[in-house]
Amino acid sequence: MTPTAVQAVIAGLERAGVTLASYLPDSLLKPLYPALDAHPGIRTVPCTNEGEGAAICGGVFLSGKRAVLCMENSGLRAAAEPLARMGLGSGIPVVMIMSYRGELGENNWWAVPHGITMEPMLAALRIPYRVVREEAGIEQAVVDAYEWSYSAYQHSAVVLGGSTVR
């Protein structure tokens, strides 16, 4: 992930009014996490699994603040249970930014399941998403995710793939 891609994510979060980020760090978004840690207007809360991070973000929504969950796309599987309960059961939205592990071009065998399962998982959970593969689209995708989730009271996701993370 290039420094300019990191800055595009940060710019989108700033425009969306995000003040808390929970994350479980991964390799593709690795430079993003210290950038979030260093941001003076964003409190970071590392979590022990992505389901916990999703629930933390749900709690932040209930406070009137805005949060983001950052993770590898494999975290979607770990977070599926709380996401289903909060989104489909209670109308508590979580906005996620995740890396697209396992898309075409992936050269790690262990990441293949992440690519195969991510989009069906998002569809099963009724979570709209945008796959962004060019830096120019990152900032607006983040802003749009918040606009939608705070109208629908359902989760949304920005998936960073292609040249944005490789």
Next chain:
Amino acid sequence: MSGSMSTPTSSPTSNSGPVVRPPASAMTRYSAMEALAALLTDELVVLSLGGAVDEWYTAAPHLREASLFQQQLGCVTPQALGLALGLPHRRVVSLDTDGGLLFNLGVLATLGNEQPGNLLVVVWDNERYQSIGGPRTHTSSGTVDLAAIARGAGVVHASTVRDVEAFAAACAAGLADQAAPHVVVAKVDTSPEGHAAAGHPVVRRKHSDGREDTYRFVRHVEATEGVTIMGPSEHN
């Protein structure tokens, strides 16, 4: 810390056969809820699934608008943490359960690292999955000490209590402390027999679903915090 350390009161039992075990303690959950409700005024409460939902709805009628009723294992204390971080000036109470906390023990490590001073976590530990009829949880063996796990994770103010006086004292200490989170593991009797023997009232069922509960809770937060969370659309 208040209360006594955990002492096994029941023996490990087989997963097969009828679920007949002694209560986790002589303290009914309802009596503990009444004691906690008496300590609360403008706090926000997040609580877990099962019988605790209807009992809290009945035992703490003045907190119905301020309570978010959830139906999920492993999410209650993380949600309460997010709420506490979002409203650092507001006291937040998590009413978790043994089954719920065991589902995500990692949150204790997160509490240990984040140290939210405005968060009190109560764990109703009846040593069973009551909502599905009472199969035992891991705490029923007497070898699993949730308060000790919490302390090991960095939540130094964590204790196990078995009577209402010790429970109320531990909760009062947690509510008064602005510097660090507290975890109170309340060993409780949630049996219908114990509830009736204690003379507690019939528990009213809460007639609302998750979405209605969210709207009601959010409107309470909006009104008491002066913020808009679920606001109007751009156009009508």
